[in-house]
């Protein structure tokens with residue numbers, strides 16, 4: 657039985673320049689889809705998958721994330737005085753003391769570097785990585801699906817999704833050894849290949865289960881595409897030493913790092929909400945009728 661996954665790393669140090677001006681003073685992970693910040697969706701997904709320790713790799717200007725998961729005595733007293741519902745019922749999520757850690761990525765050197773910054777907090781055990789700018793709308797949360805596969809196959813496990821060939825240079829792309837339509841055996845991976853060089857159109861989305869051996873590779877601090885220390889490059893060096901599987905998960909993925917993806921996620925998540933669905937459906941009917 658593979659070792660259980662109890663820790664998750666959330667790299668949240670990125671500057672979010674694609675969402676300026678919204679992200680000038682607000683971390684991009686705090687942008688809200690309907691009424692919940694992106695990072696809370698990721699944390700809730702991790703909790704649902706059995707994660708007990710939450711490790712955030714932050715940077716300058718990211719304290720709103722720490723405040724968001726903290727106890728807010730003033731707010732809770734105010735709500736109580738007004739006889740309002742309890743914080744949990746309002747969807748507020750507090751992470752228990754001791755179960756949450758924040759460390760800083762002091763320079764924006766890439767995703768691989770961000771994960772490496774968490775090495776002492778993770779220690780010598782397998783762990784999950786969740787990128788908050790990817791949202792997955794699914795009946796069974798995406799990380800839970802990955803954990804189920806990991807329990808059968810061990811090693812490293814990624815969530816995979818197809819992308820249009822012209823977009824391969826936005827993602828990590830896998831080279832496929834075997835594919836049963838759901839579970840993929842991975843024999844290679846490359847970060848942001850140009851469409852002509854991409855070994856497939858199957859991309860790594862921001863959900864990973866990784867082995868601690870990746871830290872030694874990341875520690876070499878080798879720069880890859882864009883001059884950044886890429887997680888994909890270090891993982892590629894572990895191929896052969898550890899099994900790598902991908903899962904074509906069940907669910908709909910939204911790349912909220914792009915404006916169109918973010919807007920699609922907002923609409924899709926709002927349409928799941930009984931308090932919003934009807935009004936929005938009428939609105940869509942109206943705007944369609946108007947052209």
Ligand code: G1P
Nearest residue numbers: 767790827828859860861862888
């Ligand atoms: C990162 C990873 C990439 C992955 C992507 C998913 O890229 O490096 O392999 O496909 O997340 O969103 P980034 O979005 O940080 O450029």
